[in-house]
Amino acid sequence: MPEFKQAAGAPYSLTLRPGHEELLQLDWAQPLLRWDSPFLVERPAGLSRHLVRFVEIAELTYALKELPLMPARRDYEVLRLLEERGASAVRPVGLAIRPEGDPTAEGAAILVTRFADAAVPYRHVFASGDPRLVRSRLVDALAGLLVELHLYGCFWGDCSLSNVLYRQDGATLETILVDAETATIRPFLSDGGRNEDIGIMVENVGAEMADLAASEGRSLDEADFELGEEVAVSYRALWQEVSGQESIPDDQRYRIADRVRRLNELGFEVDEIELEPHPSREHVHLKVRVGDRNWHANRLRELTGLEASENQAKQLLADLQYWEMLLGPALPGDRALRAARWRMEVYGPWVIRLAERFRGRDPVQAYCDLLTHRYYLSVAAGHDVGTELAFEDWTARR
Ligand SMILES: Nc1ncnc2c1ncn2[C@@H]1O[C@H](COP(=O)(O)OP(=O)(O)OP(=O)(O)O)[C@@H](O)[C@H]1O
Numbered sequence: 120m121p122e123f124k125q126a127a128g129a130p131y132s133l134t135l136r137p138g139h140e141e142l143l144q145l146d147w148a149q150p151l152l153r154w155d156s157p158f159l160v161e162r163p164a165g166l167s168r169h170l171v172r173f174v175e176i177a178e179l180t181y182a183l184k185e186l187p188l189m190p191a192r193r194d195y196e197v198l199r200l201l202e203e204r205g206a207s208a209v210r211p212v213g214l215a216i217r218p219e220g221d222p223t224a225e226g227a228a229i230l231v232t233r234f235a236d237a238a239v240p241y242r243h244v245f246a247s248g249d250p251r252l253v254r255s256r257l258v259d260a261l262a263g264l265l266v267e268l269h270l271y272g273c274f275w276g277d278c279s280l281s282n283v284l285y286r287q288d289g290a291t292l293e294t295i296l297v298d299a300e301t302a303t304i305r306p307f308l309s310d311g312g313r314n315e316d317i318g319i320m321v322e323n324v325g326a327e328m329a330d331l332a333a334s335e336g337r338s339l340d341e342a343d344f345e346l347g348e349e350v351a352v353s354y355r356a357l358w359q360e361v362s363g364q365e366s367i368p369d370d371q372r373y374r375i376a377d378r379v380r381r382l383n384e385l386g387f388e389v390d391e392i393e394l395e396p397h398p399s400r401e402h403v404h405l406k407v408r409v410g411d412r413n414w415h416a417n418r419l420r421e422l423t424g425l426e427a428s429e430n431q432a433k434q435l436l437a438d439l440q441y442w443e444m445l446l447g448p449a450l451p452g453d454r455a456l457r458a459a460r461w462r463m464e465v466y467g468p469w470v471i472r473l474a475e476r477f478r479g480r481d482p483v484q485a486y487c488d489l490l491t492h493r494y495y496l497s498v499a500a501g502h503d504v505g506t507e508l509a510f511e512d513w514t515a516r517r
């Protein structure tokens with residue numbers, strides 16, 4: 120279905136992606152600050168130069184950002200390109216433009232994105248509690264997001280703790296780009312471009328850590344200035360993993376499979392492996408070409424025909440494996456047959472049940488949340504509790 124566009128001549132024009140027509144009833148002609156709509160809701164938000172408000176309508180939540188026309192258009196276009204590539208970014212829904220006024224004024228446009236449910240800005244993790252507990256994972260996840268974007272040719276130009284959202288999903292930590300108004304997508308990002316982007320991130324993160332210290336009444340000496348550098352170090356290691364050439368001794372060829380597995384674990388699809396024997400014949404040079412970061416989503420689709428996000432797919436594949444292990448050697452057939460049975464006998468019935476129980480909620484995500492709950496319950500109990508019991512416990516707590 121094409122995008123919806125409001126007729127010309129109106130005090131505003133509204134471009135909307137299909138499926139979000141309910142947004143038409145909002146008062147787009149009014150400055151966002153003056154909105155007094157019953158659909159407005161409060162959500163956690165990072166620091167921002169522009170006014171950002173949230174609405175919940177027909178059981179979906181949206182973020183609305185009011186800003187000048189040029190950056191609004193750029194934000195929208197870059198988010199659309201990132202969506203096409205399946206990248207970890209918020210999804211663009213529409214763009215409202217007020218053609219009458221000054222296009223460089225704050226009120227010139229409103230960008231609409233789908234609110235990333237259950238996600239909070241990175242800044243909030245470092246502002247509360249003891250971040251050191253999960254620090255290395257947070258650092259690696261942020262570095263992973265930068266590597267992913269750079270592989271897509273995306274120069275961000277403003278990576279900061281307020282422009283990244285994180286979502287804890289069971290054992291997985293998801294990072295999401297939220298602000299693309301300074302970003303550009305190029306066919307290929309040079310080393311210079313990558314370094315510049317990392318430099319901006321280090322500077323932004325440093326400034327935010329200083330700001331956080333000040334807002335918590337601590338002196339600048341106590342500010343955590345290492346964080347940005349730690350992300351940069353993790354980024355360089357990961358980039359090396361993704362793109363670097365490696366020399367592998369002839370009797371350690373298993374390391375080729377290791378490298379591919381490590382990349383897959385991180386979600387990266389390996390498109391090509393290049394092996395070049397050294398004239399000495401004692402080692403080979405290994406180079407991998409990394410494709411998109413949807414390895415688990417692609418495997419799940421191949422095996423079961425199901426569409427899911429990368430993180431959901433990771434959990435669903437683990438559930439398939441869990442089910443295969445539970446039934447053990449008695450389970451006949453090859454992987455494809457077992458996957459088809461899992462879809463029909465396990466996944467399908469649960470998704471129907473969850474859709475009936477939690478109307479309006481994405482049933483695939485609900486199933487993944489149930490799997491997370493099953494995992495935590497099992498860890499606490501010291502044995503597998505099973506999905507049924509986890510479901511009962513989960514619904515009793517809600
Ligand atoms: N789709 C979304 N889902 C969840 N949170 C969002 C979304 N869009 C915006 N936010 C929240 O609003 C905050 C501000 O949004 P954003 O960074 O786009 O504004 P900005 O004014 O362009 O920021 P900057 O000052 O970095 O230019 C974000 O830090 C985030 O917490």
Ligand SMILES: [Mg+2]
Nearest residue numbers: 167281282298
């Ligand atoms: Mg921002």
